[in-house]
Amino acid sequence: MRPDTPGEQETVADLGEFGVIGRLTAGRAHPAATLLGPGDDAAVVSAADGRVVASTDVLVEGVHFRFDWxxxxxxGHKAVAVNLADVAAMGAVPTGVLVGIACPPTTRASVLDRITAGMWQEANRAKVGVVGGDMTSAPTVVISVTALGELRGRDPVTRSGARPGDVVAIAGRLGWSAAGLAVLKRGFRSPVNVVAAHRAPEPPYAAGPQAADAGATAMVDVSDGLLADLGHVATASGVSVDVRTDLVEVHQRLLDVASALGGDPRGWVLTGGEDHALAATFPGPQAVPDGWRVVGTVGRPAASGPAVTVDGAPYAGPAGWQHWR
Known part of the structure; x- marks a missing residue:
């Protein structure tokens, strides 16, 4: 983390809870969906559809992020992005985010300024506001974000709608965050665009509603790894999913990083998490919209039950990230 300048030494304990809140919320412009923003007991966000899509994620220092990386x-950017990706994966349009931050009393207020700035940058990219939240003390920095969205007349696209005969398609990048993590673990900070993919993912928010409009039968945010998250679809839908490696793109930059570090670029693409691409199933290749790439097919479950295979065979090794394992 960059050192603060001499004029930025105030801690959150110096300012107090409401001083910090006032500092972090002052002067922010909200989009039209925010009817009442921070400053009251609760925010008011428009939901013209009459249904609200909601998702929450928690990011913990040392587990999900490191300030030396x-x-x-x-x-802040990442905390908002990982939540809004879940809203997009339901086929919804984001409408706002609520933020909870816990930190030690010695945390510099300027650090929270910068976390909040990153949150607003990503919220602005999704055309939403940071509408409210809460703060408290903790031994380490913990950020909880609740993302809100609306369906605008669409049915939600769940994990349970995939059917035999569907194709599997991807929107967004895969493997870049895992490659960036591998670079950081080796003590390097470049290639910059690979490291940036881990530090601040860029989910394809518009692709979620686009897929819903195109008739997607199931959809999921790729947060834990392509195979792991397609496994959730297979289980929920009672189907088998086969991913074809000849259809899965491995970008040249990932090949370069793998060559330099001795890594497995195809493994990064298949099992690396935190890119927050979207994976969806569609009723045939003709239904796949522009910008999506077909990478596999959906079939009937095997005798052993729903499963994900690669080129028709079980994948050797872990399929992706799981907490507590």
Whole structure:
């Protein structure tokens, strides 16, 4: 983390809870969906559809981010992005985010300024506002974000709708965050665009509603790894999913990083998490919209039950990230 300048030494304990809140919320412009923003007991966000899509994620220092690897702006950006990706994966349009931050009393207020700046940058990219939240004390920095969205007349696209005969398609990048993590673990900070993919993912928010409009039968945010998250679809839908490696793109930059570090680029693409691409199933290749790439097919469950295979065979090794394992 970059050192603060001499004029930025105030801690959150110096300012107090409401002083910090006032500092972090002052002067922010909200989009039209925010009817009442921070400053009251609760926010008011429009939901013209009459249904609200909601998702929550928690990011913990040392587990999901490290300040020696990521600037505070990156941490704020990531906290918002990982939540809004879940809203997009339901086929919904984001409408706002609520933020809870816990931190030690010795945390510099300027660090929270920068985390908040990153949150607002990503919220602005999704055309939403940071509408409210809460703060408290904790031994380490913990960020909880609740993302809100609306369906605008669409049915939600769940994990349970995939059917035999569907194709599997991807929107967004895969493997870049895992490659960036491998670079950081080796003590390097470049290639910059690979490291940036880990520090601050860029989910394809518009692709979620686009897929819903195109008739997607199931959809999931790729947060834990392509095979792991397709496994959730297979289980929920009672089907088998086969991913074809000849259809899965491995970008040249990932090949370069793998060559330099001795890594497995195809493994990064298949099992690396935190890119927050979207994976969806569609009723045939003709239904797949522009910008999506077909990578596999959906079939009937095997005798042993729903499963994900690669080129028709079980994948050797872990399929992706799982907490507590």
């Amino acid at each position: 990521s600037d505070p702006e990156h941490v």
